[in-house]
Amino acid sequence: MAPLRFHEQFDHIQRSMPDVPLAMGPDDAGEFFYEKGVVLARDGEEALLVEDTVRAHFTATPDLDPAPVRRAGPQTNRTGVTRIRVGDPARGDGDPAVGHALRALRAHEARAGRPLVSRNHVVHLAVNACPGDEPVPVPSGAGLNPAPDTTLYDPDTAVGVLVVDNGLTHDHRDAELLAHVRGETQPAERDEQGVLRPYAGHGTFIAGLLAAVAPNTDITVCNGLNDAGAVLESEFGNRLFEAVDKHGWPDILSLSAGTCNGRTDGLLGVESFMRELRDHGTLLVAAAGNNSSATPFWPAAYAGLPEYADAVLSVGALRSDGEFGACFTNHGPWVTAYAPGERLTGVLAGLRTPVPYVYQHSTYDSCRFGFRYNCTCRHPHHTGLLSEERENTGGAADRVTFEGCAQWSGTSFAAPVAAGMVAAHMTAHKERDPRAARRQLLSSTTDVAEVRGAHVAALLPPTWRPVPVTRLAPIA
Structure with missing residues (x-):
């Protein structure tokens, strides 16, 4: 269970980003925050691989009932990554769709020897999601x-x-x-x-x-x-x-x-x-x-x-x-x-x-x-x-x-x-x-x-x- 301070900071950051549904991970351990229902992949062939692999995984596991897998942002940008929608963030308190998307790519990542997919983490001032104390x-x-x-x-x-x-x-x-x-x-x-x-x-x-x-x-x-x-x-x-x-x-x-x-x-x-x-x-x-x-x-x-x-x-x-x-x-x-x-x-x-x-x-x-x-x-x-x-x-x-x-x-x-x-x-x-x-x-x-x-x-x-x-x- 994440420390109380981390939960307080989660509340504060969620208020500052009201249009972005956030989750705490992994499994409420309080190591990071991330955007619900979205994963990141490199532009181009890797993004296509992620979309196809996740779509096939969800088709084979119909009880997950995700939103259609689709791009959720610009096709390309200078960072070389794109957002991919893999689930409906309004369904439940957790974020099983993102977890399943990450697991679906494990075999491909092992062969590639590098990450192909990632949560869309919240980057924040350093932090237990805040400075060591307040001034x-x-x-x-x-x-x-x-x-x-x-x-x-x-x-x-x-x-x-x-x-x-x-x-x-x-x-x-x-x-x-x-x-x-x-x-x-x-x-x-x-x-x-x-x-x-x-x-x-x-x-x-x-x-x-x-x-x-x-x-x-x-x-x-x-x-x-x-x-x-x-x-x-x-x-x-x-x-x-x-x-x-x-x-x-x-x-x-x-x-x-x-x-x-x-x-x-x-x-x-x-x-x-x-x-x-x-x-x-x-x-x-x-x-x-x-x-x-x-x-x-x-x-x-x-x-x-x-x-x-x-x-x-x-x-x-x-x-x-x-x-x-x-x-x-x-x-x-x-x-x-x-x-x-x-x-x-x-x-x-x-x-x-x-x-x-x-x-x-x-x-x-x-x-x-x-x-x-x-x-x-x-x-x-x-x-x-x-x-x-x-x-x-x-x-x-x-x-x-x-x-x-x-x-x-x-x-x-x-x-x-x-x-x-x-x-x-x-x-x-x-x-x-x-x-x-x-x-x-x-x-x-x-x-x-x-x-x-x-x-x-x-x-x-x-x-x-x-x-x-x-x-x-x-x-x-």
Whole structure:
């Protein structure tokens, strides 16, 4: 059974995509969300094979009673995939038609040695379908952590970084740290009552971390993931292509979004984009996800595939002392390195005029992943709107006010810290190749941390200040 937080996020994302019927998989285990009644296949002969095979399977199993197998989207697009309708999403709470469609293609996939069909997953901000926690106000005058580097900005040598996320908050330029940041603002930053929407400021927070660790950067934030930070896999590749078409291929692409898919060979909807990224020489720095799981989280997990290992840096999160992995971080051999990702302090919103925020998730009495330190699952305590609605307790959600800065946790924020360290290495060593800088940085790193019993490379910015953690007594 998926954790309560995952169910709350499912409710939130479904509301943001009211015309797309969603399911949770596999079998309610809470690893991913996907579109009901639809599968993806590569355009051309493979799409025809999928249609014919699924149609024959359903004909031989008439009690499934699916909708007619048919194309459900454009015949071709730049991602090279198409949506195929295989069932009626209105029939039942589960999604047996998609499950049967996947099983029907197993023999063909075994012969081909690669996936031919896929669910149409929901790609979301990284995530247990959300960041490791929600932002927390910090006292007025509190310093940023990591503190801004004092390196001068030089437009002639600045490293180009493209952040694909939700857009910048409207007052981001009031922060001196973000003076050189360009990009798109988030179209629906606040609701009708002026309350900051959930995840608004996510892209701004990321840009601030990048600028603090590596000020000699030209940072562009692209609003490719708005509202709940969710998009269907069939559209995700297009969003990435649109970002680089508009802003150009950068030195470094910072991405704090993705999804699990239950496989170890990639995500069908981003295959074409990943091939182009590999050929362009851009380094993808991607968040490993916040499911506290070893299940590959894509696109970050491309770092574990030999043909992409040099082009992708996948980043997990360290807890606030930098010695161990954060409770929420994904882990495993496909995670390249870990960086600070718990209770970082950065720029959010409300720089010009304080802005209210209503919490969506309630904290827990103990860590939802079973850890014994004072983690963000339980502290600081607050009551959330989605939690109260799902539990039907009638309680009121807590409200806070942001005045520019916040603390926030997640691999979403460990990734830009690591991206900043690669960019800073490029500046310090006059290295123009981001992939060479990645190799040099990892080979020269002497800091290590412990994550699930393994000793891993820790990327710790010189201006980052570790914060001691309180270890809690075991529960009796």
